[in-house]
Every structure is written in structure tokens, then in C-alpha cells.
Amino acid sequence: MTRILAVALLPVATLLAGCASFSPDGGMSAVAGRVGAETRLDVVKVADDSQDAVAKDHAHALLRRGLTADRAVQIAFLRNKGLQSAYNDLGISEARYVEDSLPPNPSASILSVRGFMMLDIERRLAVDLLSLATLPARQEIAETRWRLARQTAISDTLRLAADVRRQYWKAVAARAQVGHLTQARATVEATAELAHKLGETGAMPKLDQAREFAFYTELSAQLARARTQEKVEKERLTRLMGLWGEDTGFAVPASLPRLPRRLQPYRDLESTALAKRVDIAMARTDLERTAKSLGLTQATRFVNALSLSGAENASWATKVDPSGATTSERSRLRGFEAAFEIPIFDFGQARGREAEEIYMRAVNRLVEKGVNARSEVREAYTAYRGSFDVARLYMSRILPLRKTIQDESLLRYNGMLTDLFVLLQDARARVQSNVAAIDAQRDFFIAETNLNAAMLGAGLGGADAAPSTVAANAAD
DSSP: OHHHHHHHHHHHHHHHHTOOOOOTTTTHHHHHHHHHHHHOOOOOOOOSHHHHHHHHHHHHHHHHTOOOHHHHHHHHHHHOHHHHHHHHHHHHHHHHHHHHTSOOOOEEEEEEEEETTEEEEEEEEEEEHHHHHTHHHHHHHHHHHHHHHHHHHHHHHHHHHHHHHHHHHHHHHHHHHHHHHHHHHHHHHHHHHHHHHHHHHTSSOHHHHHHHHHHHHHHHHHHHHHHHHHHHHHHHHHHHHTOOGGGGGOOOOSSOOOOOSSOOOOTTHHHHHHHHOHHHHHHHHHHHHHHHHHHHHHHTSSOOOEEEEEEEEEEEEEEEOTTSOEEEEEEEEEEEEEEEOOOSSOOSHHHHHHHHHHHHHHHHHHHHHHHHHHHHHHHHHHHHHHHHHHHHHIIIIIHHHHHHHHHHHHHHHHTTSSOHHHHHHHHHHHHHHHHHHHHHHHHHHHHHHHHHHHHHTOOOSGGGGSOOHHHHHHTO
16 A cells, blocks of 8 residues: 555655745735836735734825825725725635645545454545646646736726726815805805895895895805715715725815826827736636636546545454464455546536637637727727817816906996896806816816726726626636
């Protein structure tokens, strides 16, 4: 049995030399390197209380400096527990990778049978030869799954960064709306008070007074809705950044930044996206994993269970001769047992066909990812370019014209060349134009975020919020 086990276990020592071991950082270096190259921000895995305290202090320092889009994303990298749970999934995937790369454990059994004046003991040590033979292929598959898990963590991080940026622009725009409507209402309030005094003296008709008060009331209602929306948008940003308690008292900027002077050119965006998108890299890795699994399935389609057992049987028996004397006899037998399934009914066609269909499914998904990626980039750039044109039109043409119209209307009203109704209509139109201009600016910065997300495969928000099938396969 010693020779048999030595021959059976001889490859194990060689295979153990190629077994995977845990990385020093649990795969976070790949995530931090890729995300840092795209965002120029730090990615941190918070693994214990001391690291959590450091991350919390860093977030506090960023909040005290004033919130920007980049700082909001950095705070989310530090404090968002959903992202940290994704990094825990990465650690789980590494543990499974190390486990899957190890040779199968041998099994040992002892059988003891005792009877009258006899004892029979059998010791057995079994090794799964098929698992040993296919271990290199299974190690390659495990390494591919581990690579897919790292890509999934990168995708989750980039997706969160895009979500935080979108929400940051919404929160800033909501506060800018409140600031503009507050100033507009203060101006209209002074006019309403003047109209009330003029009405008491009889210098202003009731119709004009009613129009003035109606405009003031409508503006107050619009301001109330804007204040509610401001709180909602800020709360959503707070949730994405993972803040609570005292940290929720942060303030967002009161106005949106200016539009850029130049736009990103469209040239080579599609080809660049195909090379950079994480979801396409994940689809390629999944296809590679599936192809390796298909090769393993084809290699073992006829024999899917093969084991070798070394056995030793030791017996002790006591015999009594006619004279009454007893003698003890001991015997020791050695041998081996090989067991495998006989493919009488199942020749592996079902498993082979299933593997082929799974492979073609991965191929089609990869092609679909490429087609959709090109379309998403074109769609995102169309929105990016169109929102810029609209926002620039408001800032350079519409708002200056509205100001000129209101100024001229006020001069005409002071000169009694027009009535109050025209003045109020022009004032209302200018307020709404300013509201629309802020919305247009917000839409541009969100469109810019969506374009960058489309270039990286980080999702366009909303419809792409659900995890992909490829990412789900990584956990299988």
C-alpha cells in the first residue's frame, strides 16, 4: 500500500508548488490602480475599526474644505458601506480562488470487525485521481474567476463614482434654484407691498393689485417646492456618500460652475470606449472562463468520477487445537481499489451540449456588449453636445434678452406707456428663464458625467442600476 499511495500522491507535491496564495491586499491594488487612473482619487478598503476611524477623519477634513464633485466621490469611496461590502465580496472571491486551486483532500477510513476469538481491521486511504489530473485546468478557471471578481469590484467603484457625480450636480442645481427664487421673491415682495399701499390710497386698481399678489403667491409656491426638492436631492447625495449623524450638516455650493469653453471631440470615442470599458473586459473574461470550462467538460465527458484507494487488511485469529492449546495467527493483506463510473446510459452528451450552449451564450453577450457600448457612447455624446448647446444658448442669448426686456418694460411702466400686467408677464418670463437656465446647466454636467461613464462602462444610471449577468456569474 505504501508504494501505491506513493505513486498516487506523487503529483500532489508538484501541484502544491503551483497553488495560489492570498495576496497582501486582497486584490485591492488592481482596483485602486484602475480606479485611481480614471478618477485620480484614492480607493480604500476599510477592514477594521482603526482604518474606519482614519477614513472618517479624512472624510471630515474633506467636508470642512467645502464640497466639490471630486470630494463628494472621494468621501463616498471612504464612507459608502455598500462599496465596502463589494470589497468584502472581492475578499470572498479570493478565498474561493485559493480554495479551488488546492488539490483534493484524500479520504481515510478504518473498519474494525470483532468476533469470537478474532479481530479484523481494515485501513483505507483514497485519492480522487480525476480531480488531481484536472487540477491545473481547474486552477486556470479559478484564476479567471478571480480576475473577473476584481473587474467586478472596479465596475462597482466606477458606477458609484458616476452616481455620486450625477447626484452632486442635482443637489447643487436644486440649491441654486432656491437661491434664485429667493432673490426673485424678495424683489416681488417689495413690489407687492408697494402695490398694497398704493391700493389703500386708491392709486392702483384692484385688478392690478390682484395680479401683483397672484404673481407673488405663485412665486412663493414655486420657492416652497424648490426648497423641498433641495432637501430631497441633498439627502440622496448624503446617502450615496454614506454619511450620517453630524456629517449630514454639510453644505453644497450655491451655484453651478461655468460651462467649459471647449467640448470633448467625438473622434475615436467608440474605439476608445471598447478598449477601456470594464463591462466589456468582464465579458471577455467570462468568455475565457467559459471556454476553459468547456474544454474541461469535453475532457471529462465520459469519465466524471475516478478514484484510487489503497487498502490494508490486518486480521488476528485465535485457534484451539485438539489438545486444548491456543495459538494466535496474524495475517496482513495489501491491495488497491479503483472505482469509476461506467457510461452506459449517460455518455456526457447532455453536459457537452450544455457547455457548448453556455459558451455561445457568453460569445453572444460579448458581441452584444460591444454593440451596446458603441450605441451608448453615441447616445451619451449626443446628449452631451445637445445639452451644452442648450445651456450656452440660455446663458449667452436668452437670459440677456430677458433682462433687456424686463428693463425696458420697467422703463415703459414708469413712463406710464404700458400697464402692470405687461410688466408682471415680463418678470414672470424672466424668472422662468432663469430656472430653465439652471436646469440646462445641470443637464449638461450630468450629460458630461454620463459620457465619461459610457466610456468606462460604469452605467448611464437608472436602467443600468441592476447588476449585470456577467457580474452575477462571477459569484457562481
